[in-house]
Amino acid sequence: MIVGLTGGIASGKSTISEMIQEMNIPVIDADKIAREVVLPGEPAYKQIVEFFGTEILEKDGSLNRKKLGAVIFNDEEKRLKLNSIVHPAVRLRMLGRRDELLEKHKSVVMDIPLLFESKLTHMVDHTLLVYVDKETQLKRLMERDHSSSKEALSRIRSQIPLGDKKKWADEVIDNNGTLEESLQQLIHIFTKWDIL
Template sequence: MIIGLTGGIASGKSTVSKMLKDEGIPVIDADIVAREVVQIGEEAYEKVVNNFGIEVTNSDGTLDRKKLGAIVFNDEEKRSALNEILHPVIRNRMENRVGELKEKGYKTIVLDIPLLFESKLTNLVDKIILVYIDEDLQRKRLQNRDQFSDEEVEVRLKAQFPLKEKIKWADEVIHNHGLLSDTKEQLVTILIKWNCLPRS
């Protein structure tokens, strides 16, 4: 089974991802793949620099993800242009990784995709787990974690569908407001229900 793990910015999805790995389930992280495909020499890197200019690179030529992020978060057209470059490449690489893991005998594989719904990638997965927190807590965590201003927080939240909207599309929801042990218990319950625990 291919499980899609998603959430919102600062919802605690990375924590759940680590818990899955601790259970022996391989996780393919879309954010890591996104960083790989824009390394110098990669086709997507060339396309990004050609589209957004040399000013989105560091002095050593590597992509300055912060500068690029600042541009696309504030401009929907530019965000769409970046997505058109990156999404097909990221998708192909993730599908290749799934194939490799299946060949190694893994029965359950998790695709950790923050923008699973926004990027219309739900057809890559069989089931979806959403990591949910309410919006007020999401704002607080985002400000504490990244030292964002109120305006920066709003820009980032608007770039994603609200978590309460995503609930209706998920197969299971993990409510991540309490203790880590509560979050873990919810996750294990879901994995047992789906018969996905390698150790069970």
């Protein structure tokens, strides 16, 4: 059984991911893999340097994420080029890791923040959304990143609203309450799916 775990910025997805790992169910984190595939020596890293040049590198040769971010921020073509290099490399590594883990475990969770946006639901059997209301999301993001409400809102608005994702997910964890309430929902869903 392969579960796609997703959410929105500051929805508490990382907390739910930790709960899943505490149940001894392996979690493959797309964000961590996205950082791995752009390390020096990786094929994606070489392609990025070839296309964007060495001015986006740190002195030690690693990618300077801020510089690269500034380059793609206002340039749709360059952003799409970066995505066309990084996304396939991430998918390939995630699928490889998934297959390895399924040899030893009956279930694997793939933590993919942009599961719906990137149209990756075909990679999983079930989708699980971590949901919070708009007010909670805004408050948590401002607290977490020490950002203004304007900055936080602009980051939230750059993603598909959680209310929309709710309609597409197979199951939803309402993460507005306590950790215990979220854990109970997770246990209920995983029991129903015969993961626990």
